[in-house]
Amino acid sequence: MKAIALNKYGGPGDLELMDLPEPRLGPDSVLVRVKAAGVNPVDWKVGAGYLDPVLDAHFPLVPGWDVAGVVERTGPDAGEFSPGDEVIGYVRKDWAQNGTYAELVAAPVRTLARKPAALDWHQAAGLPLVGLTAYQSLERLGVGEGQTVLVHAAAGGVGSLAVQIAAARGARVIGTASERNHDFLRTLGAEPVVYGEGLADRVRELAPDGVDAAFDFVGGDAVDVSQQVLRDRSRVLSIVDHDVAAKGGHYLFVRPDPEDLAALADLADAGKLTVEVDRVVPLAETAEAWRHSQSGRTRGKVVIEVS
CATH class of the missing domain: 3.90.180.10 (Medium-chain alcohol dehydrogenases, catalytic domain)
Structure with missing residues (x-):
């Protein structure tokens, strides 16, 4: 072959x-x-x-x-x-x-x-990999209807799936991305914000009472910024920052799971995920x-x- x-x-x-x-x-x-x-x-x-x-x-x-x-x-x-x-x-x-x-x-x-x-x-x-990463991340923090979540690198492979899955669960999604990707994020169901210096202030403008969960799919200072805007500092998850657990958050390395994969396929066939x-x-x-x-x-x- x-x-x-x-x-x-x-x-x-x-x-x-x-x-x-x-x-x-x-x-x-x-x-x-x-x-x-x-x-x-x-x-x-x-x-x-x-x-x-x-x-x-x-x-x-x-x-x-x-x-x-x-x-x-x-x-x-x-x-x-x-x-x-x-x-x-x-x-x-x-x-x-x-x-x-x-x-x-x-x-x-x-x-x-x-x-x-x-x-x-x-x-x-x-x-498969990005979808399972997004799905298992949201499951780990129990994201559901009525919650406000912050997704870092929301236009990337994992982030774009996380936005859609969270929106399908009835959550409000704030997503960080470069300005050229903001219209794309809106089509997925997210409210876009520019990443970089001053991000915490921009998130607070959209969510003055704070966010319920945050997801770091990019690294850098995403965990630290997230904890500035979270109601509960422990509800941050990273797939990049190996020190996130020491900061009181959660680390995730995606696992193969046929039931989770089938759930993603069902969302796609229902028109809720692309x-x-x-x-x-x-x-x-x-x-x-x-x-x-x-x-x-x-x-x-x-x-x-x-x-």
Whole structure:
């Protein structure tokens, strides 16, 4: 099969288009013919070795955890799916090697759900990791109807999903973004504010009584600023700041969960959730997708078209 892989830790320039053996199929896994794969910052961080202390890597290393495709074959204990089923998945395992930047991926059933019909293949490939991160973040802080929430980096991959999910739950959403993305945020259901110096004052103008929950999807001083405007300083969650727990908040590293993934698919099919696709590149040009992701200027998702 064709796949993009690394022979050693490195960056975009070290990615190679290779012919690799078909991945082995475990008893509770299915073989997915990949239509598209989502690109996430964690992909190039794994490729650079930044997660080496917590995630073993084996080479050649095929990056990627997001997938949308069609089931080609099933293991003997993978009765949840049948050949021909259209699926999406956050195919994260306990080591890094056989990722989703490939024509075929062996995916445990615990990482998959059925593809939402409302999304095309590119949108579907961009949904799993960011959607689950947003969904599990909101679940962790119990966001619901009538609450006011602050979402940092609201126009990004995770943030744009968090805005939509929170709005679908009946929450009021204030989202930080550059001014060029403010109209986009309004279409998602957020009240936009410019990030940067004076952010706490701008949030207070919109929510004089404070906000109920805050979500840091960007890093920097987002946690500290959030705690200045929160009614309860503990109701801040970060996926970036590893020190957030020491500050009284919550840290989250997204987990594969088929029920959460199915809930996201249901929201998409109900017209309450969509995925903004910033750029689509062919498999052979994955290096360009990584460079664009590393620029920090993406709106929504970067996606690799595989087949």
